[in-house]
Amino acid sequence: MPAYQSILSDLRRSFPQPTSDRIHDSYVTHTLMRVLDQVDALKSELPIWGRKAPLDYAQARSQRLQHRGISLEEVSTELVGYLNGLNIWGHPRTQINICPPPTVASLVAQVVAGLANPNMVWDEVSQRFAVAEVEVAAMVSQLVGYDPQISAGIFTFGGTGCTLYASRIGLEKALPGSLRQGVREDAAILASCSGHYCKLTVAGWLGLGHRNVYAIPTDGRNQMRLDLLEKKAREILSSGGKIACLVATLGTTDSFALDDLEGVLDLRDRLVAEFSLDYRPHVHADAVIGWAWCVFGGYPWEDNPLGFRPRTLRALAATVERLAGLDRADSIGIDFHKTGFTPYASSMLLVKDGQDLKKLGRNYEEMPYLFQTGEYHPGLFTLETSRSGSGILAALANLRLFGRTGLQSLLGHIVEKAQVLRELLEARPYLTIVNRDNFGPVTLFRAYPAGVDTFRVHERELSDATYALSLQAHNLHNRRLASFLHEEAMSGRGVLLGQSDCYRLTPYGEPVVALKSYIISPFVEDHHLGELVEKIAQAHRHLENTPVMASAQGRRIDLQHMP
Ligand SMILES: *Cc1c(COP(=O)(O)O)cnc(C)c1O
Numbered sequence: 337m338p339a340y341q342s343i344l345s346d347l348r349r350s351f352p353q354p355t356s357d358r359i360h361d362s363y364v365t366h367t368l369m370r371v372l373d374q375v376d377a378l379k380s381e382l383p384i385w386g387r388k389a390p391l392d393y394a395q396a397r398s399q400r401l402q403h404r405g406i407s408l409e410e411v412s413t414e415l416v417g418y419l420n421g422l423n424i425w426g427h428p429r430t431q432i433n434i435c436p437p438p439t440v441a442s443l444v445a446q447v448v449a450g451l452a453n454p455n456m457v458w459d460e461v462s463q464r465f466a467v468a469e470v471e472v473a474a475m476v477s478q479l480v481g482y483d484p485q486i487s488a489g490i491f492t493f494g495g496t497g498c499t500l501y502a503s504r505i506g507l508e509k510a511l512p513g514s515l516r517q518g519v520r521e522d523a524a525i526l527a528s529c530s531g532h533y534c535k536l537t538v539a540g541w542l543g544l545g546h547r548n549v550y551a552i553p554t555d556g557r558n559q560m561r562l563d564l565l566e567k568k569a570r571e572i573l574s575s576g577g578k579i580a581c582l583v584a585t586l587g588t589t590d591s592f593a594l595d596d597l598e599g600v601l602d603l604r605d606r607l608v609a610e611f612s613l614d615y616r617p618h619v620h621a622d623a624v625i626g627w628a629w630c631v632f633g634g635y636p637w638e639d640n641p642l643g644f645r646p647r648t649l650r651a652l653a654a655t656v657e658r659l660a661g662l663d664r665a666d667s668i669g670i671d672f673h674k675t676g677f678t679p680y681a682s683s684m685l686l687v688k689d690g691q692d693l694k695k696l697g698r699n700y701e702e703m704p705y706l707f708q709t710g711e712y713h714p715g716l717f718t719l720e721t722s723r724s725g726s727g728i729l730a731a732l733a734n735l736r737l738f739g740r741t742g743l744q745s746l747l748g749h750i751v752e753k754a755q756v757l758r759e760l761l762e763a764r765p766y767l768t769i770v771n772r773d774n775f776g777p778v779t780l781f782r783a784y785p786a787g788v789d790t791f792r793v794h795e796r797e798l799s800d801a802t803y804a805l806s807l808q809a810h811n812l813h814n815r816r817l818a819s820f821l822h823e824e825a826m827s828g829r830g831v832l833l834g835q836s837d838c839y840r841l842t843p844y845g846e847p848v849v850a851l852k853s854y855i856i857s858p859f860v861e862d863h864h865l866g867e868l869v870e871k872i873a874q875a876h877r878h879l880e881n882t883p884v885m886a887s888a889q890g891r892r893i894d895l896q897h898m899p
């Protein structure tokens with residue numbers, strides 16, 4: 337027998353068996369159970385898996401493919417080791433960012449999809465997974481108010497991919513034929529300056545360049561200023577320029593700000609008429625975070641069958657109001673891997689009119705009418721060639737697992753806990769919530785040294801250029817506070833918060849630092865929030881007692897500038 341044969345027969349046991357083999361099944365099950373046991377051993381009171389050690393990239397670079405492989409058991413144990421030091425997103429003491437804990441159903445979906453390994457390039461090699469993609473698109477279409485018979489949804493590599501698709505479609509509307517002929521003209525992408533930086537990625541990769549991105553300033557609630565959007569759009573159109581895409585962000589990454597989508601749509605329609613445009617500038621709703629709140633459409637606020645508190649109800653209802661207009665947007669970006677509780681990557685671009693996707697067809701003339709012949713060939717227009725089915729099945733799993741009331745309860749819970757946190761923060765005179773009127777699960781706040789009038793200071797920071805030095809000193813104060821809280825949390829005391837180095841720019845160009853609590857874990861309870869605020873109080877006292885040069889200087893400047 338050739339030597340390779342014995343290696344091969346060992347390796348065969350490392351694949352799922354192609355025909356029924358119950359004994360092998362129990363071997364696979366056992367392997368997974370051992371993995372779960374090892375994962376369990378990495379859990380503690382800390383909000384991270386196992387322990388954190390310095391990440392040794394030099395050692396990593398020295399790795400080489402070994403002559404002999406190792407056993408499945410050894411591989412499994414090694415893999416679990418890679419969890420060490422990573423945040424446990426579902427831990428109630430993890431409030432860093434919008435990294436969601438995946439449900440068991442979505443994990444099972446990933447295993448199932450991984451096992452069968454469909455390729456979403458076309459239905460011949462994806463079969464019922466293609467149907468799953470259409471099912472998810474139909475469910476979400478109905479949620480956002482699209483007609484599922486006309487709309488189409490395509491999973492891609494993230495919210496960034498969604499904006500890329502939308503902008504490419506918009507580019508083809510503004511510069512027809514540019515997919516084939518190349519982009520030879522400028523075309524603008526207009527979006528909120530508080531929106532995601534992916535607009536830059538997209539403009540760069542589309543060959544438009546960053547200089548075609550217009551970041552529109554935001555108002556005090558971090559919403560894109562419609563008057564300034566209009567001004568910029570008019571400027572572009574008046575000088576004969578083209579607009580590839582108007583992006584409204586529904587739920588900004590940092591502060592859950594909700595742009596006035598209806599206002600953007602109305603503006604677009606007015607501009608088309610007024611400038612007699614021969615195309616309709618594409619309006620994309622970057623609702624990768626906010627989409628999920630659509631489950632509250634039609635919720636009986638008066639009866640409130642799920643029993644949310646009045647403040648929570650108000651926040652939820654206000655969000656739903658801001659989402660009005662989604663049904664008129666040309667496309668919507670949806671991240672299940674944010675507010676849909678799936679693993680990465682699970683994102684869907686939803687277009688109001690499925691025909692829009694044909695604009696991206698590589699062989700438009702010869703291309704069959706995909707959605708009418710009952711065939712499913714997304715590979716003709718998708719950016720990816722091989723496309724995974726994991727994200728699709730994970731999204732489907734959660735939509736089925738949650739149902740409307742499940743997602744309502746999860747979102748209601750995180751919004752309610754954010755409201756509770758805000759009440760607790762407001763009770764501390766040295767803290768100011770900087771997104772107070774916000775309706776989402778994220779709370780941004782700033783701490784100030786004793787003696788600063790926190791009722792007025794933030795307004796002043798945002799308006800008075802002569803206050804820049806104090807602002808910088810306060811930024812430093814918040815950074816120091818954040819690092820104290822971080823150290824404490826990593827020792828098992830308090831909560832891991834996020835930090836935004838620039839939750840917004842002042843009109844005079846200074847970044848404003850904010851501490852950030854992003855509540856996404858379904859396991860957060862009031863006592864975690866009480867502990868967090870106590871810990872902040874301790875940090876406040878600690879900083880008062882250990883002044884550093886810079887913060888001492890900051891205090892002096894404060895006094896000078898006190899109103
Ligand atoms: C996260 C985010 C993105 C980018 O999405 P990815 O899935 O990380 O690519 C885009 N827009 C907003 C508003 C986001 O929050």
